[in-house]
Amino acid sequence: MNRKARLFLAIIILAISVSLLIWAYSPNPRETRVQPIAPSEMQLP
Amino acid sequence: MDKHNYFPRNISITACALMLILASISCAGSVESSAPRPASTQLVVEATTQPSQPTQISAPPAIPETRRLTLEFPSKMRAGVEGDIIRLTLEVDDLGNITPTAQINGNVVVGQTIEIPDLYETHNVIAEARLDMAGMEVSPPEATLEPLTRGRSVTFYWSIRPQETGTYRGTVWLHLNFADKSTGEQSRIAVSAQIIEIEAVDFFGLSVNVARTSGVIGSLVGGVFGFPFIEDIIKFLFRRRKK
Numbered sequence: 001m002n003r004k005a006r007l008f009l010a011i012i013i014l015a016i017s018v019s020l021l022i023w024a025y026s027p028n029p030r031e032t033r034v035q036p037i038a039p040s041e042m043q044l045p
Numbered sequence: 046m047d048k049h050n051y052f053p054r055n056i057s058i059t060a061c062a063l064m065l066i067l068a069s070i071s072c073a074g075s076v077e078s079s080a081p082r083p084a085s086t087q088l089v090v091e092a093t094t095q096p097s098q099p100t101q102i103s104a105p106p107a108i109p110e111t112r113r114l115t116l117e118f119p120s121k122m123r124a125g126v127e128g129d130i131i132r133l134t135l136e137v138d139d140l141g142n143i144t145p146t147a148q149i150n151g152n153v154v155v156g157q158t159i160e161i162p163d164l165y166e167t168h169n170v171i172a173e174a175r176l177d178m179a180g181m182e183v184s185p186p187e188a189t190l191e192p193l194t195r196g197r198s199v200t201f202y203w204s205i206r207p208q209e210t211g212t213y214r215g216t217v218w219l220h221l222n223f224a225d226k227s228t229g230e231q232s233r234i235a236v237s238a239q240i241i242e243i244e245a246v247d248f249f250g251l252s253v254n255v256a257r258t259s260g261v262i263g264s265l266v267g268g269v270f271g272f273p274f275i276e277d278i279i280k281f282l283f284r285r286r287k288k
Contacts, residue, residue: 003274010271017263023248024256028119028129035114036138037236042221043107043164045234 106164108221110196113138114237116217124245125252128182128206131241133174133217136198164223165195171222173233174201178215181243182206193221207245214242 118131164170175188184204191199207213219237224230248256271278 003277006270007274007277010267010274012267013263013270014267017260017267020248020251020256020260020263024123024253024260028122031118031120031241033116033239035116035237035239037112037114037135039107039109039111041236042112042234044105044168044223045232 106167108164108170108193111138112136114219116239116241118217118241119243121244121246122205122207123253124207124210124247125254126206127253128204131176131203131205131217133201133219134198135172135193135200135219137196167226169224169226170194171224172199172201173218173220173222175218175220176203176205176215177218178205178213178241178243180207180209180211181213181215181245182208188218188220190222205243207243210245210247212242212244214240216240 113136115134115136116132117134119129122129170193172191172193173188174191176183182205189201191201193199217237217239218235221234221236223232223234247253251259
């Protein structure tokens with residue numbers, strides 16, 4: 001019983017730690033916007 | 046009889062020679078000159094009810110390239126010490142050609158050629174970009190200037206760092222500054238103003254540093270706790286595989 005509780009505790013600690021590491025080191029989601037600019041939008045005022 | 050045989054051949058040779066002469070005359074007009082030439086021509090076809098001659102309209106100088114503005118930013122990031130990059134690129138769009146537009150509403154069609162002078166010939170063009178975002182550390186905080194030349198892309202970078210969690214809204218501005226090469230007269234236009242929204246988050250109240258440290262320590266502790274059971278786990282897995 002003691003061994004089972006210890007194993008359960010180890011799994012829980014490992015799961016939480018791995019989740020923390022994944023969250024902390026995962027790259028941020030990035031958004032990209034592309035806007036075409038015609039020559040008429042880049043002329044003298 | 047011989048004359049009859051040669052007759053069609055003579056006609057075809059004469060026709061070919063005539064075509065060659067006409068082709069060389071027409072090509073002579075398209076030789077590039079060293080003088081500044083209009084950047085591009087745009088054909089606008091308008092419909093009128095009265096027949097008239099094609100007219101030429103002069104347009105203000107413009108940059109003779111279609112460009113593409115690409116804005117890349119993190120939509121969600123971790124609050125605290127970690128920073129990220131916002132990138133704004135004004136690149137030349139290779140596929141973007143100026144296409145003639147036609148508007149046909151009536152019977153008689155009159156073509157108008159608009160000649161757009163090349164702005165690079167007459168002006169120094171400088172791209173100016175700025176990121177306005179309240180509550181977030183932005184570097185550089187002031188506007189950044191980059192000279193814009195023909196066929197070259199310009200890229201602006203900002204480093205951002207949110208100290209607190211929450212949603213940050215800001216605007217990425219892009220202006221073009223024109224300085225007349227002869228008179229020095231300056232003018233400025235706004236090309237783009239894009240609103241961005243960045244969400245700064247934490248892990249159930251834990252900052253990035255705390256999460257990383259806890260993750261490393263927890264993995265070590267979990268490994269130590271679980272180490273005596275590795276043999277049991279392997280045996281259990283093998284038993285399941287045999288079944």
